[in-house]
Amino acid sequence: MITIKEIAKQLNMSTTTVSNVIHGKTGEVSDETKKKVQDFLKKVDYVPNISARNLAQNESKIIGLALKARADKYENLIMDPFVSVLIGGVEETIRNAGYFMMLYISSDTDEIMRHVSTWNVDGLILFGMLNDDGIRVSEKYKKPIVCIDTYSIEGLKHFTNIGLDDEQGTYDMANYLISQGHRKIAFLSDNMNGVDLARFNGYKKALKDARIRFSSTNFLKIKPRADEIEESLDEICGRSDEFTAIMCVSDLYAVTLIAALTDRGISVPEDISIVGFDDNMLGQLHRPALTTVHQDVKAKGVTAAATLLKQLSGQKTPNQIKLPAHLVIRDTVKNINK
Amino acid sequence: MITIKEIAKQLNMSTTTVSNVIHGKTGEVSDETKKKVQDFLKKVDYVPNISARNLAQNESKIIGLALKARADKYENLIMDPFVSVLIGGVEETIRNAGYFMMLYISSDTDEIMRHVSTWNVDGLILFGMLNDDGIRVSEKYKKPIVCIDTYSIEGLKHFTNIGLDDEQGTYDMANYLISQGHRKIAFLSDNMNGVDLARFNGYKKALKDARIRFSSTNFLKIKPRADEIEESLDEICGRSDEFTAIMCVSDLYAVTLIAALTDRGISVPEDISIVGFDDNMLGQLHRPALTTVHQDVKAKGVTAAATLLKQLSGQKTPNQIKLPAHLVIRDTVKNINK
DNA sequence: GGCGGTTACTTTTGCGCATAAGTTGTACGC
DNA sequence: GCGTACAACTTATGCGCAAAAGTAACCGCC
Numbered sequence: 001m002i003t004i005k006e007i008a009k010q011l012n013m014s015t016t017t018v019s020n021v022i023h024g025k026t027g028e029v030s031d032e033t034k035k036k037v038q039d040f041l042k043k044v045d046y047v048p049n050i051s052a053r054n055l056a057q058n059e060s061k062i063i064g065l066a067l068k069a070r071a072d073k074y075e076n077l078i079m080d081p082f083v084s085v086l087i088g089g090v091e092e093t094i095r096n097a098g099y100f101m102m103l104y105i106s107s108d109t110d111e112i113m114r115h116v117s118t119w120n121v122d123g124l125i126l127f128g129m130l131n132d133d134g135i136r137v138s139e140k141y142k143k144p145i146v147c148i149d150t151y152s153i154e155g156l157k158h159f160t161n162i163g164l165d166d167e168q169g170t171y172d173m174a175n176y177l178i179s180q181g182h183r184k185i186a187f188l189s190d191n192m193n194g195v196d197l198a199r200f201n202g203y204k205k206a207l208k209d210a211r212i213r214f215s216s217t218n219f220l221k222i223k224p225r226a227d228e229i230e231e232s233l234d235e236i237c238g239r240s241d242e243f244t245a246i247m248c249v250s251d252l253y254a255v256t257l258i259a260a261l262t263d264r265g266i267s268v269p270e271d272i273s274i275v276g277f278d279d280n281m282l283g284q285l286h287r288p289a290l291t292t293v294h295q296d297v298k299a300k301g302v303t304a305a306a307t308l309l310k311q312l313s314g315q316k317t318p319n320q321i322k323l324p325a326h327l328v329i330r331d332t333v334k335n336i337n338k
Numbered sequence: 339m340i341t342i343k344e345i346a347k348q349l350n351m352s353t354t355t356v357s358n359v360i361h362g363k364t365g366e367v368s369d370e371t372k373k374k375v376q377d378f379l380k381k382v383d384y385v386p387n388i389s390a391r392n393l394a395q396n397e398s399k400i401i402g403l404a405l406k407a408r409a410d411k412y413e414n415l416i417m418d419p420f421v422s423v424l425i426g427g428v429e430e431t432i433r434n435a436g437y438f439m440m441l442y443i444s445s446d447t448d449e450i451m452r453h454v455s456t457w458n459v460d461g462l463i464l465f466g467m468l469n470d471d472g473i474r475v476s477e478k479y480k481k482p483i484v485c486i487d488t489y490s491i492e493g494l495k496h497f498t499n500i501g502l503d504d505e506q507g508t509y510d511m512a513n514y515l516i517s518q519g520h521r522k523i524a525f526l527s528d529n530m531n532g533v534d535l536a537r538f539n540g541y542k543k544a545l546k547d548a549r550i551r552f553s554s555t556n557f558l559k560i561k562p563r564a565d566e567i568e569e570s571l572d573e574i575c576g577r578s579d580e581f582t583a584i585m586c587v588s589d590l591y592a593v594t595l596i597a598a599l600t601d602r603g604i605s606v607p608e609d610i611s612i613v614g615f616d617d618n619m620l621g622q623l624h625r626p627a628l629t630t631v632h633q634d635v636k637a638k639g640v641t642a643a644a645t646l647l648k649q650l651s652g653q654k655t656p657n658q659i660k661l662p663a664h665l666v667i668r669d670t671v672k673n674i675n676k
Numbered sequence: 677g678g679c680g681g682t683t684a685c686t687t688t689t690g691c692g693c694a695t696a697a698g699t700t701g702t703a704c705g706c
Numbered sequence: 707g708c709g710t711a712c713a714a715c716t717t718a719t720g721c722g723c724a725a726a727a728g729t730a731a732c733c734g735c736c
Contacts, residue, residue, distance in 0.1 A: 390692035
């Protein structure tokens with residue numbers, strides 16, 4: 001790797017002159033010298049040493065993307081097509097702006113923080129963190145942070161959140177189910193926090209507005225761990241006759257549930273209607289095609305990255321951006337109005 | 339961020355002493371001093387500045403993972419669950435060894451090379467590159483390179499390849515189909531290079547061994563671009579009565595094809611048998627569950643990373659590692675032996 | 677004809693770290 | 707009591723780059 005120093009020596013000039021040409025500082029160097037340097041740079045295919053530049057400038061041109069992996073989850077966050085699409089969106093945006101992406105997958109917040117300060121990362125995108133973790137990181141780490149899908153009023157004081165109108169999504173979906181004659185509608189999820197809670201709330205709100213009583217038995221809790229999911233599914237399928245429709249918190253769960261029901265001779269949507277949330281490949285390629293709530297995952301990644309970039313350039317950004325969610329009506333809901 | 343210099347000043351000692359303690363150089367520093375430094379380090383939560391360390395050591399502790407994205411592909415490489423699992427495997431291995439992962443998604447080989455030398459990346463993992471690109475990169479970039487799923491005899495002189503016994507996989511699968519009475523077996527893919535070609539060869543070899551004539555009309559070429567795939571699928575479905583079974587080069591295509599067939603009233607496996615390759619979620623959650631060839635994608639990522647790490651520590655590694663592929667018999671193949 | 681201003685440079689400094697080279701002080705052998 | 711060996715340090719240097727500060731030549735101008 002050729003250095004500025006070496007170039008300067010071979011060209012018989014000072015490193016500053018070379019550096020100035022590299023940084024396009026016009027007015028400081030004559031056109032003649034400039035051309036000479038530029039030609040030489042091209043000839044030797046000069047590439048700056050970023051470590052040196054970072055050290056001198058105290059910046060890194062790195063954006064960290066930290067995914068808090070929930071390793072015990074069915075199967076794992078990283079398995080969800082969601083994740084790679086999100087990563088792709090972030091990477092593309094970052095790279096086009098001349099930044100680099102360092103990917104960090106861990107369930108250990110401390111490890112993430114250590115990593116971030118080690119590299120002097122310019123900005124951070126957090127995904128899958130629990131609300132409190134996001135705050136903890138942001139208190140320690142004084143640079144721009146953008147979170148994805150974090151629900152935390154407290155958190156918004158510390159960072160920008162890129163989310164989805166989850167509540168509206170499930171609200172619309174529940175209303176759609178109601179319009180199709182459904183009253184006994186269950187909600188399936190593995191927890192009651194963050195995104196899942198918001199989606200649950202939209203569902204509950206729709207029931208309330210339609211004057212349908214919500215009973216806690218309508219909440220179907222699925223156990224996400226790989227070694228428990230079968231048992232969980234068994235129980236849920238056993239109770240399926242209590243409902244005419246089940247709203248799942250994700251497409252992954254919806255498709256998983258449909259498979260389990262199918263295996264038990266219960267057919268969708270004839271015997272029971274099932275809907276998902278996310279609108280990923282899983283439901284699109286499913287037959288019957290999955291009725292679900294669409295979200296643009298790539299846009300989420302792109303928006304997160306773009307927002308961070310704005311902050312890095314000193315611009316203000318709203319501390320909450322909600323992307324729209326919309327219904328995608330396909331074939332897993334039966335109209336049971338007589 | 340506190341520096342070694344500052345720590346040394348506060349402790350009233352030299353930076354070398356502090357540095358020695360950090361690097362565990364025993365025998366150079368007394369136990370008493372050592373303890374004092376260690377306690378202080380913990381107290382102030384010292385994190386080294388990697389840029390400075392890199393500059394001094396001429397290494398980066400970064401492993402680059404370059405994905406050559408085929409942006410026009412249905413939809414996109416990054417959408418395939420395959421990719422995120424692979425990334426996850428690499429990241430985990432790398433991180434446990436104290437390295438960091440820089441992810442780079444691009445269809446531009448030159449851009450990848452520039453990036454790699456900019457960061458003085460210690461090692462490279464290449465995925466999705468065309469054979470020639472891998473060679474081009476390795477000629478320029480003199481450090482360890484591990485490729486994933488590259489088929490290139492020439493390439494093996496330049497880098498280690500982590501692959502799968504693709505040919506054996508399709509060979510076994512084709513034999514299985516033959517054992518179920520199938521003779522008119524098509525092979526569906528979008529190209530005839532690398533992995534796809536190897537899979538095709540296994541299929542062809544099985545036909546030959548069973549004395550079944552292969553005709554080029556048995557190769558079903560699917561157009562991967564999102565705007566062409568429907569038309570492509572239409573044509574293929576129209577010809578489905580020519581075959582009793584179709585072997586697809588991936589689960590993604592298999593499931594896509596089954597959906598298209600289903601939409602046209604052709605049912606699987608009653609009317610036609612369909613099999614995939616990869617064994618990902620898509621086929622596992624499908625009903626009927628997809629008969630396919632399993633590959634351990636995470637292991638691929640882990641092996642690639644582990645091999646690179648070995649090379650970085652100066653060990654020799656074989657220049658070709660082939661992971662096993664094995665049949666997963668599920669429900670999309672009909673036994674048509676009368 | 678001395679002075680301010682400009683152009684086109686060069687010299688110097690320092691970012692934080694690792695390490696080669698140098699400096700004490702002291703115990704020990706003979 | 708002198709040389710040596712070693713432990714336990716410190717000082718100095720350089721990695722490659724950016725930028726502050728310095729220099730030298732020249733031009734125009736009252």
